[in-house]
Structure formats: C-alpha cells, structure tokens
C-alpha cells in the first residue's frame with residue numbers, strides 16, 4: 001500500500017465487512033497491548049480476521065490478536081479491533097489509521113480508543129486507568145501527521161479543528177461511571193512517540209516538563225483521523241508501568257506491559273460497558 005490511502009481502498013474493505021455482518025455497528029472499539037481479553041465480553045460476535053480484509057495492515061506484535069469482531073455489548077452494536085498496527089512496525093500513517101477510516105465509512109459515530117501507556121505523572125501506578133483529556137502529538141509535530149498528503153474532502157476538511165480531540169460528553173460519562181463503580185479513574189494528557197525503544201531518563205524528564213501524564217506509541221494518529229472524519233472519541237490508557245522518578249533507573253519491558261493488562265482489563269471493561277449504556 002502506498003503512503004496515502006484512497007477512498008476506493010477503504011470502500012473495498014468496507015464492502016468485505018458488509019458482506020459478513022448482520023447489523024450496522026454504531027461504536028468502534030480499539031484494544032491496545034494486553035487488552036485483547038476485553039473482546040471476550042462481546043456477544044453474538046462475527047469474527048473477521050484482519051487478513052481477510054482488503055488492504056488491511058497485519059500486526060507483528062505479540063499481544064495483538066489481529067481480528068475484527070462485530071457484535072453487541074450492553075445492547076449496542078460494536079465493532080472491536082482486537083489489536084492494532086503501530087508506526088514503529090514500519091507501516092505508513094495511512095495504514096495505521098486505515099481501521100478508523102473503515103469505521104467512518106461504515107457509519108460508526110463514536111470510537112473508544114484504548115492503549116497501554118507508561119505513567120509519567122508521579123501519582124500514577126502500574127494497573128491504573130487514565131482518562132485521556134487531551135494529547136500531545138509529538139510524532140505529528142515531528143512530521144508524521146496521519147493527514148499529511150492529499151486531502152480527500154469527502155472524508156474531511158484540510159485543516160481540521162483539534163480544540164477538543166476527546167469528546168467532553170463521553171469524558172463526563174466515563175467519570176460518572178467511575179464514581180458509581182468506585183473505580184479510581186485518573187485523568188491526564190497522553191503523548192504519542194514513534195517507538196519502539198522505550199524512553200531514556202532524559203526523555204522521561206522532557207516529556208513530564210512539556211505536560212504529558214502518560215506516554216505510548218499509538219492512539220493520537222487514530223484520534224486525529226477520527227476527528228477529521230467527524231467521529232466522537234473517548235480515549236482510555238491502561239498504565240502498564242510507572243516510569244521511574246528523577247535519577248531512578250528502572251527497566252521497561254514488553255512483558256510488563258502485557259502483565260499489567262490483566263489488572264487493567266476488568267476496570268476498562270466496566271468503564272466501557274458503563275459508557276456504552278449512556279452514550
């Protein structure tokens with residue numbers, strides 16, 4: 001696939017999905033590293049392997065199963081991406097955000113993006129869940145914005161507004177559910193880096209200084225594409241590891257990221273179910 005995805009390619013993928021599903025999905029859900037088990041909650045699921053979908057990028061990362069499920073959760077029709085591809089795997093931004101374009105042309109109005117992230121905020125611990133209130137598009141500032149290239153006006157405007165990337169109503173709903181369920185939902189700014197190497201102590205200091213609370217390697221390109229396409233976005237980060245304080249050296253490993261998912265999944269599941277009931 002060239003760097004820039006065309007509407008015709010998205011339509012081919014959508015046609016295959018339409019041929020397999022029985023109802024119109026309303027909500028999209030993207031499951032991050034270690035969060036795949038959340039898909040077990042989906043009822044009446046039709047499973048579509050990513051490999052069956054024309055032009056679809058296939059992930060090479062452990063912890064990403066690589067299939068789409070369309071089914072019901074809390075009575076809502078949901079399309080679940082069990083796994084995503086990342087820029088660090090070598091895919092173009094067009095490929096990374098292809099699933100969001102599919103959701104857009106399928107008529108999905110709301111997408112819930114989840115990820116595993118490193119906690120930069122000193123008040124965060126591994127196993128916490130953070131509501132993404134805003135993001136820093138560091139990877140985009142460095143030139144890798146998913147909207148770079150020709151703009152198809154039928155998909156969205158050339159210069160989309162980004163004054164409220166994460167929907168205020170959905171954030172309020174998530175906070176309400178958290179309060180009712182006594183889930184300690186943190187809030188903060190997510191920053192997206194290219195990866196795949198984890199951060200050095202000086203990187204971490206810099207990221208904190210510029211106002212980030214959690215760091216990861218996904219989500220922001222998807223949010224920008226979703227907003228370009230007019231979808232509402234809710235973002236939730238599972239804090240898989242707390243990044244060491246100043247002067248403290250601590251290793252980050254992918255195994256740690258996957259293990260923390262196990263304590264994060266029940267909280268995320270409760271939050272997402274609660275939001276779907278009212279959204």
Ligand code: HPA
Nearest residue numbers: 116117118215216217252
């Ligand atoms: N850094 C970047 N991405 C991550 C981390 C981290 O510490 N943990 C999970 N994803």
